[in-house]
Amino acid sequence: MHDPNRIAGLIAAQAHAQRQRLQIAAAAGAVVSVAAVCLLGLSGWFITGAALAGMAGMAAVQAFNYMMPSAIIRLLAILRTGARYIERVAGHEAALKALARLRPQLFDALASAPPERALSLSSGEASARLVQDVDAVQTLFVRKSAPWALGAGAASSALLAGLASPLAGGLLLAAMTVSCLGVMVIARRLSDPAGKEAQIAVGALKDRLAALEAVAPELKAYDLNDWAVQQAASAADRHDSAQIALTTSAGWMTVSQAVVTAAALAVVVFATLGAPLSLTALAALATIMGMESAAGLVGALHQNGAAKAAIARLDQAAPQVLPHDGTRPPPPSLTLIAANANLRPPHRLGLSGPSGAGKTTFIERLIGLRDAHPGEVVMGGLDIASLSPATRRARFAYAAQDVRLLNGTVRDNLLLAGPGGDDTLWRVLEDAALAERIRAEPLGLDMPVGVNGERLSGGERRRLGLARAYLRTAPWLVLDEPTEGLDAATEAQVLKALERRLVENKQGLILVSHRTAPIQICQTRLRIEGMAQDGRVLVTPERQTAVV
Structure with a gap:
């Protein structure tokens, strides 16, 4: 009996078990985005404002408050660094602890499956399922903080841009929406198929290598080493092609995000015309960092295809275990x-x-x-x-x-x-x-x-x-x-x-x-x-x- 949601259920159970660490990672990710946006935006405002004050004469210089912005900038830099460290430690600790429990459960499910299913996988393919596929699942835990980071970055950047012009804040939010939609389209059309093919190809490669290793003495005895190398190279070519396609899709995501960022910067600056130059600088730099806060989402979508394929392959490899018949062991006659x-x-x-x-x-x-x-x-x-x-x-x-x-x-x-x-x-x-x-x-x-x-x-x-x-x-x-x-x-x-x-x-x-x-x-x-x-x-x- 096959339960297509079994692996998803195991992953959900581990996510629940690690919820405290994941919540810490999400909160830290949000702090990183807010601190990064405010740090660059405030730095732009401070540098521009200080320059304008210097040009206005000694009276303006004496009236300009240098101490408070400097202290806030240092605080934001410390917050960003500390929060980034906490996010990485908490997120990866949650992922590693979850995988430490998932792998034994998956192995038990595979070994306890119906005999025709449990014995049908080769050693290479089984290894790929329990190593590469589970590693792909790891990204589901690490990237759970990405939506929180994106939301916090979008809100803080829009608020800062809105200080210069409410229209600028609205345009920035619209640009971030367009950026996310564009990345999602690219992910669905390019990254998802490439990620799925990469997971399949690595299984085929390990399966082929394991089969060739098992008959290594015979290959040497019959002088078939060159043939074996060609067989391994053929399987490796498929894997490499899938990785190239996956990397290419990441490149298109980056290009898409860069184009939308440039357009967002242009429209935000245009919308702040008439505002003080220091606020225009604040809005411009907040736009750049706000768009950058979507980087976590880009990485998550880029890896989404591989993760979905890994879950499907693990579901296929570890179907529902046959229930015990509930009887005591019969007499041995x-x-x-x-x-x-x-x-x-x-x-x-x-x-x-x-x-x-x-x-x-x-x-x-x-x-x-x-x-x-x-x-x-x-x-x-x-x-x-x-x-x-x-x-x-x-x-x-x-x-x-x-x-x-x-x-x-x-x-x-x-x-x-x-x-x-x-x-x-x-x-x-x-x-x-x-x-x-x-x-x-x-x-x-x-x-x-x-x-x-x-x-x-x-x-x-x-x-x-x-x-x-x-x-x-x-x-x-x-x-x-x-x-x-x-x-x-x-x-x-x-x-x-x-x-x-x-x-x-x-x-x-x-x-x-x-x-x-x-x-x-x-x-x-x-x-x-x-x-x-x-x-x-x-x-x-x-x-x-x-x-x-």
């Missing part, structure tokens, strides 16, 4: 319907069959990594298709054929399965025939394994995944090709430890293997022949084909 096989821990089931027949697909359906077909398997008297994936997963400890490892230490990768002290970690490594290899390392359990375990061999990665599955407490242990790539002696050592663990823990076993030795430790053996037209796997129990 399993019935494979068509095979008429009733299993209960500590029973051992072996699955064999040709490559591509659907062995891995079947166990992934069973344990909740894929949608289950009704009528395939019954767990504790309930069809597994009626159970949520989370309920099913709780009954199994799984070691996949394709082992995925964190770019961390051996300890980090083991503790993914659950808590355990050093003694427990060494015990599961012993049972996986990997303890001797890890003890040989100076750092032991704190040895880094590298990106996806690149510092380990294929067999060692597989055994580390096996050790991780041993740490998880569950009625059933599910192993997919646990001894693939191992020599006979190591395989025998692993299987001996596996049998001992199954007896000690009274744990059931579901094992997939092409090899004879692992299948021989299983009491029930089924052969999976392929997939039926309805998607279910074909099983041969005792030489008879049936549909499961």
Whole structure:
């Protein structure tokens, strides 16, 4: 089930949680605009007035008050600097604290989504969603002070211009309205599409780079480095083109604002003809700073397309989580319907069959990594298709054929399965025939394994995944090709430890293997022949084909 407002709801919740900091940032932004407008306007009035007083003679010089305007100018300069600092600190602190809470929520939503959605994103695309897209959302928090700054700047500049002529104040407000409307049109036509394309392009670039990195050894072996560079360059070109378009739109916004500012300055000065020159100078400089107060809005609109695209992409990546079915975990008994096989821990089931027949697909359906077909398997008297994936997963400890490892230490990768002290970690490594290899390392359990375990061999990665599955407490242990790539002696050592663990823990076993030795430790053996037209796997129990 997809909830298109889910991410917007999370963002709104974080904005509410950070409302105090955002209010401080908005108030400080308003003070910055007012101080900047008054500072430049008063400076223009003061310099012009002082010059006119000097030209009028000594009597005018003696009567002119230099002290009070000088003190106010210094005060305004201090206020502008201090308020700018407060605005930046409060706004960015609110954004960073919000994102620190958003990222875990987004990751949880992604990981808890329906299996077909959660597993459909590549690592590069998922990384782009959780990094670049969330960074784009950050601007929503930082720019919340922009409307307040614009409003305060418009009001103060219009008031100062109105001191010279009420018409000048009205014309300035009209010019600021025209400037904002023009920037909004440019943003909608240029910035929004470019920002959306930039978010998509960075995801495609990271996806391509991740895919090429994953097959780096093969690319080197087949001398395809030049081809890989071209593939990466092609994805980078799309990203660069989007960034160029986005930068170009920012340039047009700046040009538009500059043109309207020049026109506003001309009409305001014209409207103040007949007023004292010092007030004309005040109105002119207040106009410039008033128009400048719209800069925050320009930046917000420039980034608006990227932010909207990021929210849409995050909504797509993290749809509504499937609700828990609300039932207690069923008993761990399993019935494979068509095979008429009733299993209960500590029973051992072996699955064999040709490559591509659907062995891995079947166990992934069973344990909740894929949608289950009704009528395939019954767990504790309930069809597994009626159970949520989370309920099913709780009954199994799984070691996949394709082992995925964190770019961390051996300890980090083991503790993914659950808590355990050093003694427990060494015990599961012993049972996986990997303890001797890890003890040989100076750092032991704190040895880094590298990106996806690149510092380990294929067999060692597989055994580390096996050790991780041993740490998880569950009625059933599910192993997919646990001894693939191992020599006979190591395989025998692993299987001996596996049998001992199954007896000690009274744990059931579901094992997939092409090899004879692992299948021989299983009491029930089924052969999976392929997939039926309805998607279910074909099983041969005792030489008879049936549909499961």
